Amino acid sequence: xxxxxxxxxxxxxxxxxxxxxxxxxxxxxxxxxxxxxxxxxxxxxxxxxxxxxxxxxxxxxxxxxxxxxxxxxxxxxxxxxxxxxxxxxxxxxxxxxxxxxxxxxxxxxxxxxxxxxxxxxxxxxxxxxxxxxxxxxxxxxxxxxxxxxxxxxxxxxxxxxxxxxxxxxxxxxxxxxxxxxxxxxxxx
Amino acid sequence: xxxxxxxxxxxxxxxxxxxxxxxxxxxxxxxxxxxxxxxxxxxxxxxxxxxxxxxxxxxxxxxxxxxxxxxxxxxxxxxxxxxxxxxxxxxxxxxxxxxxxxxxxxxxxxxxxxxxxxxxxxxxxxxxxxxxxxxxxxxxxxxxxxxxxxxxxxxxxxxxxxxxxxxxxxxxxxxxxxxxxxxxxxxxxxxxxxxxxxxxxxxxxxxxxxxxxxxxxxxxxxxxxxxxxxxxxxxxxx
Numbered sequence: 033x034x035x036x037x038x039x040x041x042x043x044x045x046x047x048x049x050x051x052x053x054x055x056x057x058x059x060x061x062x063x064x065x066x067x068x069x070x071x072x073x074x075x076x077x078x079x080x081x082x083x084x085x086x087x088x089x090x091x092x093x094x095x096x097x098x099x100x101x102x103x104x105x106x107x108x109x110x111x112x113x114x115x116x117x118x119x120x121x122x123x124x125x126x127x128x129x130x131x132x133x134x135x136x137x138x139x140x141x142x143x144x145x146x147x148x149x150x151x152x153x154x155x156x157x158x159x160x161x162x163x164x165x166x167x168x169x170x171x172x173x174x175x176x177x178x179x180x181x182x183x184x185x186x187x188x189x190x191x192x193x194x195x196x197x198x199x200x201x202x203x204x205x206x207x208x209x210x211x212x213x214x215x216x217x218x219x220x
Numbered sequence: 221x222x223x224x225x226x227x228x229x230x231x232x233x234x235x236x237x238x239x240x241x242x243x244x245x246x247x248x249x250x251x252x253x254x255x256x257x258x259x260x261x262x263x264x265x266x267x268x269x270x271x272x273x274x275x276x277x278x279x280x281x282x283x284x285x286x287x288x289x290x291x292x293x294x295x296x297x298x299x300x301x302x303x304x305x306x307x308x309x310x311x312x313x314x315x316x317x318x319x320x321x322x323x324x325x326x327x328x329x330x331x332x333x334x335x336x337x338x339x340x341x342x343x344x345x346x347x348x349x350x351x352x353x354x355x356x357x358x359x360x361x362x363x364x365x366x367x368x369x370x371x372x373x374x375x376x377x378x379x380x381x382x383x384x385x386x387x388x389x390x391x392x393x394x395x396x397x398x399x400x401x402x403x404x405x406x407x408x409x410x411x412x413x414x415x416x417x418x419x420x421x422x423x424x425x426x427x428x429x430x431x432x433x434x435x436x437x438x439x440x441x442x443x444x445x446x447x448x449x450x451x452x453x454x455x456x457x458x
């Protein structure tokens with residue numbers, strides 16, 4: 033059951049047209065379609081329910097009140113909403129600071145750690161979330177979009193402004209970093 | 221497949237099974253109210269940019285808008301809107317067309333939900349007075365719904381039991397939402413109004429368990445009669 037992370041729909045354009053004409057039902061439908069996903073995305077990034085709530089509301093308000101800025105030229109509305117959510121998290125980090133934004137790509141693996149011994153099935157969701165938040169901004173973003181939001185590589189690429197190949201490479205590096213981060217968290 | 225790729229695959233699979241964070245219902249409702257208010261505000265701001273054009277168009281369409289458009293627009297109006305009383309007229313008209321206990325119950329429960337949403341928006345806009353009035357109107361609708369259940373008990377006890385369960389669920393949902401709202405209330409007046417509303421909602425539910433004093437309660441599914449405060453709800457000032 034992953035409803036909030038369900039892949040973004042491409043059927044938003046008719047709704048957006050109706051919202052532009054003042055249709056409140058269409059507005060509500062768009063809101064319902066995206067609020068849970070954005071909340072889930074922001075929560076995974078920040079790890080605090082209160083902040084996630086405020087930022088999700090802020091994102092939805094910006095997205096739905098500034099539809100005139102959304103130029104529907106092949107780009108998906110979902111990509112636009114995720115970009116607004118991403119910018120909101122970056123603003124949040126700037127205002128409130130972010131703890132330990134250190135790339136783990138080159139972080140030393142603990143001497144006792146053997147990646148092959150990491151029992152991923154036994155990892156708690158909390159450990160996974162915490163370890164993801166230790167990654168770089170882009171690594172967090174790619175993992176959350178691909179695995180928590182169930183976006184395809186192409187959809188994630190559209191959100192992140194990268195090519196599909198770049199997203200796939202980034203995803204591979206992010207998983208490696210995550211593995212190391214989890215290894216570092218594993219009890220000795 | 222190399223051991224490293226296998227490990228990455230396993231990790232990716234594990235990530236896919238992580239349960240999503242679900243927003244609390246109160247957050248979603250609060251967000252919707254704020255989005256709605258922001259959209260209304262931005263629409264109004266856009267209209268102000270072109271006053272001359274608006275005047276010309278407005279003059280041409282005034283007659284039509286006054287008769288038909290205002291009615292439609294009022295359907296989504298809020299207690300601080302000049303169109304709000306018109307919303308009551310339309311709601312009353314709908315009430316007249318609600319036949320049968322099931323329809324009448326659904327009608328009252330829907331109006332109760334609308335009043336609750338209005339109260340939340342008013343609290344978000346720091347209008348504790350209007351929020352209090354909406355909460356009173358919410359409880360009036362729940363009372364009317366309880367009277368529908370009570371009067372149905374004479375005609376069809378089995379159906380009355382089903383209606384009572386629907387009412388119980390509605391009251392429970394409303395109470396949960398009110399509890400969330402209570403946590404967000406920024407003034408003692410708003411908090412007090414919410415506390416009273418929760419108590420009255422619980423009383424309405426108790427009413428369904430009491431023997432019917434008046435089987436003619438909630439005649440014809442019409443909304444509850446006018447209250448002392450004329451702004452309590454649009455249905456209170458037909």
